[in-house]
Amino acid sequence: xxxxxxxxxxxxxxxxxxxxxxxxxxxxxxxxxxxxxxxxxxxxxxxxxxxxxxxxxxxxxxxxxxxxxxxxxxxxxxxxxxxxxxxxxxxxxxxxxxxxxxxxxxxxxxxxxxxxxxxxxxxxxxxxxxxxxxxxxxxxxxxxxxxxxxxxxxxxxxxxxxxxxxxxxxxxxxxxxxxxxxxxxxxxxxxxxxxxxxxxxxxxxxxxxxxxxxxxxxxxxxxxxxxxxxxxxxxxxxxxxxxxxxxxxxxxxxxxxxxxxxxxxxxxxxxxxxxxxxxxxxxxxxxxxxxxxxxxxxxxxxxxxxxxxxxxxxxxxxxxxxxxxxxxxxxxxxxxxxxxxxxxxxxxxxxxxxxxxxxxxxxxxxxxxxxxxxxxxxxxx
Numbered sequence: 001x002x003x004x005x006x007x008x009x010x011x012x013x014x015x016x017x018x019x020x021x022x023x024x025x026x027x028x029x030x031x032x033x034x035x036x037x038x039x040x041x042x043x044x045x046x047x048x049x050x051x052x053x054x055x056x057x058x059x060x061x062x063x064x065x066x067x068x069x070x071x072x073x074x075x076x077x078x079x080x081x082x083x084x085x086x087x088x089x090x091x092x093x094x095x096x097x098x099x100x101x102x103x104x105x106x107x108x109x110x111x112x113x114x115x116x117x118x119x120x121x122x123x124x125x126x127x128x129x130x131x132x133x134x135x136x137x138x139x140x141x142x143x144x145x146x147x148x149x150x151x152x153x154x155x156x157x158x159x160x161x162x163x164x165x166x167x168x169x170x171x172x173x174x175x176x177x178x179x180x181x182x183x184x185x186x187x188x189x190x191x192x193x194x195x196x197x198x199x200x201x202x203x204x205x206x207x208x209x210x211x212x213x214x215x216x217x218x219x220x221x222x223x224x225x226x227x228x229x230x231x232x233x234x235x236x237x238x239x240x241x242x243x244x245x246x247x248x249x250x251x252x253x254x255x256x257x258x259x260x261x262x263x264x265x266x267x268x269x270x271x272x273x274x275x276x277x278x279x280x281x282x283x284x285x286x287x288x289x290x291x292x293x294x295x296x297x298x299x300x301x302x303x304x305x306x307x308x309x310x311x312x313x314x315x316x317x318x319x320x321x322x323x324x325x326x327x328x329x330x331x332x333x334x335x336x337x338x339x340x341x342x343x344x345x346x347x348x349x350x351x352x353x354x355x356x357x358x359x360x361x362x363x364x365x366x367x368x369x370x371x372x373x374x375x376x377x378x379x380x381x
Contacts, residue, residue: 005362007319009296009355010154010182015248016207022251023209026244034241035232048241051250055214058253059199060190067215067236068246072181072202073105074226075215078237079177079198080109082223083146084118093143094118097174099131099160100338102150106179110148119143128289129158129339136165140172151180151189151199155335155351156288157297159183166195175221181205181213185256186294191216203245207356208252212245265354266295272352272363273298279367280374285345287336296354301336301345305374310350313373317366320351 006014015023026047032040034048049063056063069075080096087094096110100122110120121139123131131149147169152159166176177198180189184199185206191199196216203212217223217236229238276284280302287299302310307321321333332346341349352366 003316005317005366007317007352007354007358007362007366009358010157010205010294010351010353011320012204012210013207013355014357015209016252016255018255019208019248019251023244023248026247030243034243035230044243047243048246051246051253054250054254055201058184058189058256059201059216060192061216062219064234065191065216065219067217067233068241068249069213069215069237070211070242070245071204071213072103072179072200075200075202075213076103076105076177076179077109078215078223078226079200079217080106080146080148081113081226083175084113084116085224086222087145088116092145094146095141095144096120097123097136097139097144097147097149097169099123099125099149101125101129101153101155101335102148103154103179103181106148106150125158125338127340128292129153129156129287129335130289130292131160131165133161133164133168137168140168140174142172144169144172144174146175146177148177148179151178151183151194152187152294153288153335154182155333156299156339157182157294157353158289159187159292159294162196163194166197170195182294185252185259186296188260191218197221201249203249203252206252206256209245209248212242212249214249259356263295265356265358268358268360268363269296269298269354271360272354272367273300275363275367276300276370279371287339287341287345287349294353297351298354299349299351301341302348302350302370302374303344305348307348307350310348310370310373314366314369317369319353321349 030043030047032044034045052063052066055066114120123135149160149165162178169176175197178196179200181200181202184201197218199216201214204210227238232238283303285301336346
């Protein structure tokens with residue numbers, strides 16, 4: 001086993017071998033422009049459409065409802081700004097309901113349209129990081145155009161009741177968007193079962209390439225494009241398709257279909273948690289929902305420690321923390337703060353996110369490292 005351990009799969013995943021193989025073929029074979037109708041362009045178009053079908057199969061939607069983007073951030077911006085500018089052309093009031101723990105790729109576009117006249121209601125979450133559907137219902141207004149609630153939180157892994165929230169949105173005539181960057185490829189994602197109108201996909205979260213993503217746009221819904229130009233992507237995103245990224249995303253989605261039901265990662269995550277409990281007792285606390293949680297995500301708080309100091313003392317372990325220390329002061333993750341996590345737990349929070357390459361031996365090694373360095377990482381008062 002290598003001395004280095006990677007436990008930051010929620011940040012990004014390595015490329016799967018099958019994805020590398022698919023992308024390598026594209027580098028030399030269909031070099032034409034997908035919009036060209038001649039012998040060089042047709043194979044390129046075929047490659048793009050095959051990938052579109054692969055993404056659609058994973059999301060259980062029609063291929064015509066998949067639009068390729070440069071990643072999850074663009075997809076979120078497309079849903080939010082695209083709907084806002086479409087509605088702005090009709091001179092309608094525009095209200096959005098979201099949560100306080102959304103990814104910046106949602107919160108920042110919302111702040112942008114707020115400056116242009118939109119109104120945004122940001123809902124709280126409970127101690128597990130969940131949005132209450134009742135809060136969504138109470139926040140709805142006649143002018144509510146969009147509800148945007150992430151499918152699962154990137155820090156603590158808590159899965160939101162998206163289907164229930166989507167039903168409430170539709171009862172009030174609003175559309176539903178979910179940022180599913182952290183769930184696509186990890187758990188089953190069925191856009192019809194969820195009832196969403198827009199859904200965000202990020203390729204590098206499911207063993208695909210960075211810089212590639214997609215947005216599901218339900219048939220019949222029109223958005224103003226972010227990019228204006230020629231009639232690419234059925235007029236929904238201008239610019240010649242990035243065939244390399246598109247094919248890589250398609251290959252990753254095809255693989256994910258076969259991986260979704262594999263419980264090995266969840267079992268390893270639970271083994272990790274049990275081992276931490278045995279090793280640290282009540283000095284380690286689980287952050288996030290105990291059951292409605294991503295199968296690969298373990299966010300734990302080490303009481304009386306600083307998570308960033310723990311990781312700094314273990315440079316061979318790649319993991320992440322939402323807390324930070326600056327000039328003697330300590331700041332906690334906004335997500336954990338919104339959950340009401342006690343400060344001594346939130347300061348010691350570390351997110352371990354597992355992947356397909358993670359082994360039990362690596363987990364044991366990390367726990368051993370934590371035991372060796374833990375006593376030297378005391379939190380400031």
